[in-house]
Amino acid sequence: MISKNDIFGYKPDKKYSTPVAYFSMEFAIDQSLKIYSGGLGFLAGSHLRSAYELKQNLVGIGMLWKYGYYDQLRDGNALMKPEFIEKNYFFLVDTGIVFTVPVHDAPVHVKAFLLKPETFGSAPLFLLSTDIEENDELSRSITHKLYDLNEATRIAQSLVLGVGGAMLLEILQMEPKVYHMNEGHSLPLNFYLYAKYKNLDEVKKRVVFTTHTPEMAGNESHGYGLLKEMSFFYHLQEHEVKSLLGMDGDSFNYTLAALKFAGKANGVSKIHGEVARKMWGSNPGICEITSVTNAQNKTYWKDDLLEDAFSKNNDEAIIRRKKEMKRQLFKVVADQCGKLFDENILTIVWARRFAGYKRADLVMQNWDRFIKLINNTQLPVQIIWAGKPYPEDYGAIELFNQIMNRVKPLANCAVLTGYELALSALLKKGSDVWLNNPRMYREASGTSGMTAAMNGSVNVSLPDGWVPEFAKDKENSFIITPAPDELPVEEKDKQEASTLMDILENTVIPMYYNNQNNWLKIMKQASKEIVPQFDAGRLADEYYKIMYNVL
Numbered sequence: 081m082i083s084k085n086d087i088f089g090y091k092p093d094k095k096y097s098t099p100v101a102y103f104s105m106e107f108a109i110d111q112s113l114k115i116y117s118g119g120l121g122f123l124a125g126s127h128l129r130s131a132y133e134l135k136q137n138l139v140g141i142g143m144l145w146k147y148g149y150y151d152q153l154r155d156g157n158a159l160m161k162p163e164f165i166e167k168n169y170f171f172l173v174d175t176g177i178v179f180t181v182p183v184h185d186a187p188v189h190v191k192a193f194l195l196k197p198e199t200f201g202s203a204p205l206f207l208l209s210t211d212i213e214e215n216d217e218l219s220r221s222i223t224h225k226l227y228d229l230n231e232a233t234r235i236a237q238s239l240v241l242g243v244g245g246a247m248l249l250e251i252l253q254m255e256p257k258v259y260h261m262n263e264g265h266s267l268p269l270n271f272y273l274y275a276k277y278k279n280l281d282e283v284k285k286r287v288v289f290t291t292h293t294p295e296m297a298g299n300e301s302h303g304y305g306l307l308k309e310m311s312f313f314y315h316l317q318e319h320e321v322k323s324l325l326g327m328d329g330d331s332f333n334y335t336l337a338a339l340k341f342a343g344k345a346n347g348v349s350k351i352h353g354e355v356a357r358k359m360w361g362s363n364p365g366i367c368e369i370t371s372v373t374n375a376q377n378k379t380y381w382k383d384d385l386l387e388d389a390f391s392k393n394n395d396e397a398i399i400r401r402k403k404e405m406k407r408q409l410f411k412v413v414a415d416q417c418g419k420l421f422d423e424n425i426l427t428i429v430w431a432r433r434f435a436g437y438k439r440a441d442l443v444m445q446n447w448d449r450f451i452k453l454i455n456n457t458q459l460p461v462q463i464i465w466a467g468k469p470y471p472e473d474y475g476a477i478e479l480f481n482q483i484m485n486r487v488k489p490l491a492n493c494a495v496l497t498g499y500e501l502a503l504s505a506l507l508k509k510g511s512d513v514w515l516n517n518p519r520m521y522r523e524a525s526g527t528s529g530m531t532a533a534m535n536g537s538v539n540v541s542l543p544d545g546w547v548p549e550f551a552k553d554k555e556n557s558f559i560i561t562p563a564p565d566e567l568p569v570e571e572k573d574k575q576e577a578s579t580l581m582d583i584l585e586n587t588v589i590p591m592y593y594n595n596q597n598n599w600l601k602i603m604k605q606a607s608k609e610i611v612p613q614f615d616a617g618r619l620a621d622e623y624y625k626i627m628y629n630v631l
Contacts, residue, residue: 082175082194082252087204089197090427092137093163098628101256103245103266105237106149106226107142111201111502114148114167115207117226118433118468120292122367122501122527123348124262126377127389127623130616131203133379136624139254140205141245143237144172144193149226150471151264152497158488159481160497164225171199172207177251178214181235181244182311188222189214190244201379208244210584229472235310238334242269243314258628261289261342266332270341272312278598280324280341284367288627289342289370291335294355294524299335307332326365339366343631347371348525349546355521372548372626374525375619378611380533383509390536390607395600402512402536409510413464417494419590425492426592427462428584429511429537431499434469434476437522439484441483443515443584445577453581454490460588463487466496466507508532513588516541517580519572520562522617533557533610536603540588542576556606558583 097452106121107113109128116125117431124140147164155161180187191212195205205352210222221228222236246269249256259269273283293299304318313321314400322328325340339345339360343561345367347353353371360366383405389397407424413421421427430440443463444450453461465483468474480495487493496503497542516539523545530546535538539557541547560583563575592599612618 082173082177084137084252084254087139087194087196087252089204090135093135096134096136096138097132097258098137098258098624099254100136100258100260100628101141101245101249101254102138102260102262103141103241103269105143105241105265107140107205107615108501109195109202111500112171113169113195113200114500115142115145115226117149119525119527120263121122122376122504123525124375125202125501126375126380126527126616127620128202128205128378129200129377130375130620131558131590132197132201134617134620136203136620138203139152139249139256140203141241142205142207143223143226144169144207144209144211145226146211146224149468152468152499152589154497159484160469160477162566163305169193171195171625175206177248178212179247179251181240181247182314183219183222183239184232184310187484188219188240190240190248201594204614205246205483206248207357208230208240210240220255226472229387231302231306232310235307235312239268239310239312243267243268245271246272257286258631260623260627261287261338263290263292264338267334267338268312270337271312271316274316274324274341275314276597283341284343285631287342288631289338290348290372291338291345291347291356292523292524293335293501293502294347294349294359296557299333301331301333303330304332305330336360336363336366339363339369342367344627346627348374350549350595351545352524355524370626372619372622373549374478374527374530375614375616376527376530376534377616378534380442381508382534386509386536387607390604392398393604398536398603405509405512405535406512408432409464409506412496413494416496419491419494421462421492423495425460425462426512426589427464427510428513428515428540429464429507429532430464430515430517431464431466431507432516432526432528434480435473436468436475436479437519439517439573440465440467440479441517441578442517442573442577443575444483444486446581449551449581453585454492456477459593460492461584461589462492462494464494464496464507464511466499466503468499504528507537508537512592513537514539514541516547517576518542518544518546518558519569520565530614533606533614537605538588538599538602540580546590546614550609554587554602556602558588558608560578
C-alpha cells in the first residue's frame with residue numbers, strides 16, 4: 081500500500097491542515113500531461129500548483145484520458161482536423177491499486193495512478209483509468225476521451241470519477257473532511273456518500289461545489305431512466321432520489337442536484353456569483369452560493385526576465401524582453417503559417433476555447449473596416465487567433481475554419497493550431513494586446529487575461545467575468561463598453577463590434593506607436609495590480625477560508 085508520505089512528500093502547513101479531496105474532470109498541470117480541454121482544466125491545474133506552494137492538505141482526483149481531449153491538427157487544405165492519438169506517461173506512478181466501480185449494474189475495474197508533487201510542483205493528483213486488461217473493450221473506452229460524445233460513456237465517466245474517487249480514498253485510508261466538486265461531473269460521489277452516511281445533512285457537512293456555467297443549457301442533465309440504468313444513483317431508486325432532493329420531472333440536472341447535496345457552493349467571479357444565485361435561487365433546498373474568483377498560478381505563467389524588469393521599473397529592459405518574447409511566438413507563426421511577423425509591430429491575440437458566445441470573429445464583423453485596419457501601413461497591426469472548439473461543435477469548427485480561410489491571404493494575420501499550455505504561454509508572452517469580447521454574462525470568469533497581464537500583454541475586454549474586479553479603463557486595461565442589455569443579440573454584436581474597432585483605431589493602436597510612455601505605464605500598472613488578487617495563491621487560501629473551514 082502506498083503511504084501518505086509517499087503521496088505528499090511534504091508536511092501540510094497547520095493553516096491548511098483540513099484534509100480536502102478536489103474532484104475535477106480535467107487538470108492542466110503541464111504541457112506533457114494532456115488530460116484537459118480548456119479553462120476548467122487551466123483553473124484546476126493552477127489551483128493544485130498553488131496548493132503545493134502553500135503546502136495545503138489537498139489531493140486532486142481526476143481521470144487518465146488515453147487519447148486526451150484531442151490533438152488539433154490541419155487537414156490537406158490546412159483547415160482544422162481533430163485527431164485522437166494515444167498518450168503515454170512514464171512519469172506517473174502506478175499505485176498497483178485496482179478496484180471495481182458498479183456501472184450499468186456490472187463491475188468496471190479501475191486502476192489508480194499518482195502524479196507525485198515533486199514531478200511538476202503540484203499537490204498530489206490521483207488519476208483513474210479503466211483502460212486495463214481486466215475490462216472488456218466497452219469498459220476500457222470509458223477513460224479514452226475527455227467529454228466523450230456518447231451519452232452513456234459520459235455518464236460512466238462521471239461514475240468513475242465520483243464513486244471511483246471516493247472508493248480510492250477509502251482504500252488509501254484517507255478520509256477527507258471536505259470533498260470539493262469542481263463543476264458537476266463528479267456528482268455520483270454524493271450518492272456514494274449518502275449510501276455511507278444515510279443522511280443528507282451528513283453529506284452536506286462534507287461537500288462543497290464550484291459551478292462554472294452561467295447559462296442553463298450548459299449545465300449537464302440526463303433522463304432519470306438512463307441514469308438509474310447506468311447505476312448513477314448508486315443504490316437508490318429513482319423515486320428515492322426525487323424524494324431525497326425534491327427534484328421531480330423526467331430530467332435530472334447535475335448542477336441543481338449538486339447545490340442540494342453541497343453544504344456550500346461558489347461561482348467563479350463576483351458577477352457569476354450573482355448570476356448563479358438568480359439562476360438557481362428559486363429552487364428549495366439549495367445551499368448558499370457565494371463566489372471565489374478564479375485565478376492563475378503566477379510561478380508557472382510568469383516570465384522571470386520580464387518580472388525582473390518590471391520590479392526594477394526598467395523600461396528599456398521591459399521593451400527588450402517583450403520583443404524577445406514576441407520573436408519566440410513568431411517562430412511558431414512562421415512554422416505553421418509561413419508568415420513572418422515583426423516584433424516592432426503591435427500584435428493582437430484572441431486565444432481561448434472556440435465557442436460561439438466568445439465571438440472570435442467580432443473584430444472582423446465589419447469586413448471593410450477590418451481590412452482598412454489590417455492594411456494601415458502607418459499604424460500597422462498583426463493579429464493571431466488560436467483555440468480549440470469541442471471536436472463535435474460543428475458551428476465553432478466552422479467559425480474556426482472560416483477565420484482561417486478569410487485571413488489566409490493576409491500576411492499579418494494568422495490562425496494557430498495546437499492551443500494547449502505551451503502555446504497559450506507563448507501567446508500571452510508574445511502579444512501586446514489580449515482581446516476578450518464575449519457576449520455579456522456568458523463568461524463565468526475567464527482567466528487567460530490574468531496570465532496575459534502577468535506577461536505584459538494589455539487586456540482589451542468587455543467587463544464580464546473577472547474583468548470588473550480588476551480593470552480600470554486606460555489605467556491597467558481598455559474596456560469595451562457593452563451595448564444595452566435590452567437590445568437583440570444581433571444588434572448587440574453590431575454595436576460592440578463597432579465599439580471595439582473605435583477603441584483599437586482611436587486609442588489602443590495610436591497610443592502604442594505615439595505615446596510609448598503611456599503604453600508602458602498601463603502595462604506596468606496591470607502587472608502590478610494582477611497580483612496577488614489574481615494569483616492562485618489567493619484562490620487556494622480563499623477556498624480554505626471561505627469554503628473548507630466553515631463546514
